[in-house]
Amino acid sequence: MKHIDSYRIINIIFAGVIGLVFIYSCLFLPENGSHIIPSFYTDITGNASPSLGLSRAFSALVRGNLDLANQFNPYAINIFAFFCFQFIFRLISLKVNSMSFVNRKTWIRIDIVLTISLFLIAFYPLIRFTIETIGDIMEH
Amino acid sequence: MEKIKTNAGHGLGVAGLILGILSLFMAFIPCVGIIAIGPGLIAIVLSIVGLVQANKYNGAKGINIAAIIISALGTLIACVWVFVFVGIASLDEDQLEGMVEDVIEEVVRGTNSCNTELQDELDELEMQLDSMKIDETIIIKTDSTKIKIHIEKE
Numbered sequence: 396m397k398h399i400d401s402y403r404i405i406n407i408i409f410a411g412v413i414g415l416v417f418i419y420s421c422l423f424l425p426e427n428g429s430h431i432i433p434s435f436y437t438d439i440t441g442n443a444s445p446s447l448g449l450s451r452a453f454s455a456l457v458r459g460n461l462d463l464a465n466q467f468n469p470y471a472i473n474i475f476a477f478f479c480f481q482f483i484f485r486l487i488s489l490k491v492n493s494m495s496f497v498n499r500k501t502w503i504r505i506d507i508v509l510t511i512s513l514f515l516i517a518f519y520p521l522i523r524f525t526i527e528t529i530g531d532i533m534e535h
Numbered sequence: 536m537e538k539i540k541t542n543a544g545h546g547l548g549v550a551g552l553i554l555g556i557l558s559l560f561m562a563f564i565p566c567v568g569i570i571a572i573g574p575g576l577i578a579i580v581l582s583i584v585g586l587v588q589a590n591k592y593n594g595a596k597g598i599n600i601a602a603i604i605i606s607a608l609g610t611l612i613a614c615v616w617v618f619v620f621v622g623i624a625s626l627d628e629d630q631l632e633g634m635v636e637d638v639i640e641e642v643v644r645g646t647n648s649c650n651t652e653l654q655d656e657l658d659e660l661e662m663q664l665d666s667m668k669i670d671e672t673i674i675i676k677t678d679s680t681k682i683k684i685h686i687e688k689e
Contacts, residue, residue, distance in 0.1 A: 401549045401598065408553050434566035439620050444565035514560075521563050525612060528565075532618050 402503060403489060410485035413478050417457060425455035425463055445470060445520045470520045477517035481510070543594030547585030548602050554578035555606030562612035569617060575610030578602060 423430050430450040437447055445468075452471030455464035464471050484506065491502045515522065558575035562568050582602035589596045 401545065401552075404549055405553060409556075412557065432567060435569050435620075436565040436616065446564045446566040449564070449566065518563050521565065524565060525563055525568070525615065528619060529615050532615060532622070535622070 402491070402499075406485045406488045410482060410489075413482040413485070416453070416478060417482070420450070420453040420457045423450070423454050425451045425458070425460065425467065430454070445524045449474065470517075473517040477513050480513060484509075538593045541592050541594050543592035544585035544587070544589035544596075544599055545594055547581045547588065548595070548598035551578045551582030551585060551602035551606060552598060554581065555602050555609055558609030558613065559605055560609075562609045562616075565616065568613055568615070569620065571609055571613035572617070575606050575613055578606030579610060582606060 419430075432450055434444065434447050436442070436444045448467035449471055452464040452467035453475060455461075455467060456471060456475045461472065464475075488502070488506060491497075491499055494502065497505075554574040555578040558571040558573075558578060561571035562575070582599045585594075586596060586599035586603065588594060589599055
């Protein structure tokens with residue numbers, strides 16, 4: 396039976412996806428606003444959402460322009476920090492089998508708890524907005 | 536005799552889990568939340584097929600069950616944005632007009648409350664200009680905004 400290391404595959408793929416997000420942010424200048432991913436929510440409803448300007452803010456952040464990023468989206472710094480942490484954590488996790496100070500199962504448990512906690516902290520405004528939208532739909 | 540564990544459905548479970556996590560992440564971003572339905576549905580299909588295979592050939596079911604739960608959650612949240620957009624699309628002209636008026640009113644109210652200081656400054660400036668004869672461009676510099684005003688006296 397051929398053994399599949401699923402944790403390693405998951406880490407490689409997520410590191411790749413996050414890497415692509417960084418490359419996408421590098422490709423477009425923040426001031427241009429020519430990012431290929433539109434804000435469907437704003438386009439359709441005409442209202443602003445907490446994720447509006449996230450791509451432009453990421454483009455500003457990869458260039459080290461924190462003030463401009465903050466102007467585009469005030470939550471972008473937290474979300475970007477989450478992505479940076481995840482990228483580094485995924486790369487470190489690839490070496491989990493050769494780590495002597497922690498066993499694999501404990502590392503995976505730490506990974507799950509840490510990732511969920513940081514996700515909730517970084518995405519809190521977006522999660523709150525989503526829950527409020529669900530509440531509005533329920534009301535109507 | 537204990538059955539030998541196999542890898543049946545494991546690969547599909549991993550694929551479903553990855554797509555499920557991606558769809559869950561995307562579903563919480565309102566701007567692209569609706570797109571999460573795509574990977575979410577694919578993840579559900581993959582993990583169900585994986586679970587069926589794991590049941591049939593004695594594979595590990597845990598990863599498939601986790602993938603189904605996560606991708607179902609991601610797809611459900613993504614559906615919220617579909618409801619929002621469908622709700623907007625189904626509004627009649629009068630309702631839409633009313634909604635737009637509400638939004639404009641809200642924006643005007645917000646702008647007025649944010650810019651009272653600026654408004655005061657502009658009023659004061661206007662009063663000063665009334666007592667002077669000026670016909671040129673004036674540049675006002677503030678901490679965060681640069682405003683250029685061109686005033687033509689009649």
